[in-house]
Amino acid sequence: MSASLTQAMADLIVVFYKYSGNEGDKYTLTKWELKNLLQNDKGFLFAAHDTSVVEGIMRELDDNKDGVVDFKEFVVLVTAVTIAANDFFLDWYKSNNE
Amino acid sequence: MSASLTQAMADLIVVFYKYSGNEGDKYTLTKWELKNLLQNDKGFLFAAHDTSVVEGIMRELDDNKDGVVDFKEFVVLVTAVTIAANDFFLDWYKSNNE
Numbered sequence: 001m002s003a004s005l006t007q008a009m010a011d012l013i014v015v016f017y018k019y020s021g022n023e024g025d026k027y028t029l030t031k032w033e034l035k036n037l038l039q040n041d042k043g044f045l046f047a048a049h050d051t052s053v054v055e056g057i058m059r060e061l062d063d064n065k066d067g068v069v070d071f072k073e074f075v076v077l078v079t080a081v082t083i084a085a086n087d088f089f090l091d092w093y094k095s096n097n098e
Numbered sequence: 099m100s101a102s103l104t105q106a107m108a109d110l111i112v113v114f115y116k117y118s119g120n121e122g123d124k125y126t127l128t129k130w131e132l133k134n135l136l137q138n139d140k141g142f143l144f145a146a147h148d149t150s151v152v153e154g155i156m157r158e159l160d161d162n163k164d165g166v167v168d169f170k171e172f173v174v175l176v177t178a179v180t181i182a183a184n185d186f187f188l189d190w191y192k193s194n195n196e
């Protein structure tokens with residue numbers, strides 16, 4: 001199935017609510033829910049097993065310091081990681097092709 | 099296939115470069131490439147047929163006013179639309195379920 005912008009955005013929403021509904025407020029991620037989300041996502045596997053990494057991500061994301069991550073704060077993580085991944089692949093591509 | 103955070107982020111990168119390579123600098127979207135990207139993505143179909151809408155999106159995204167949209171500027175669009183879509187569905191869900 002070819003990549004689609006709308007599908008990618010829908011997936012971000014689906015992934016968030018798949019985990020945010022497990023405990024506490026169903027519209028926000030607790031630390032435990034964030035850890036589960038990251039652990040079950042093959043790209044973040046390396047990070048999710050180290051509680052201090054999850055806590056670090058949690059601190060970074062929890063902009064309003066309410067102890068949970070809402071969708072807006074979550075999308076900030078996605079944006080930062082996507083841009084970092086893009087920059088990484090772009091550098092690799094340019095150094096191998098130009 | 100269940101939604102995956104890493105797949106969604108990878109799709110954003112794939113979609114961008116699928117169109118950015120068609121004309122001019124292969125790492126940025128021209129107005130024509132942005133229009134094609136939006137026109138070929140079922141979620142944005144309504145917007146892409148109206149050139150003035152595409153021009154408006156282009157003006158909004160082209161932060162450094164160089165006439166093209168780079169990946170960082172593109173991800174800003176994706177973030178804004180994803181958050182808007184989330185807020186829309188959340189309001190709809192809450193008004194129908196609470």
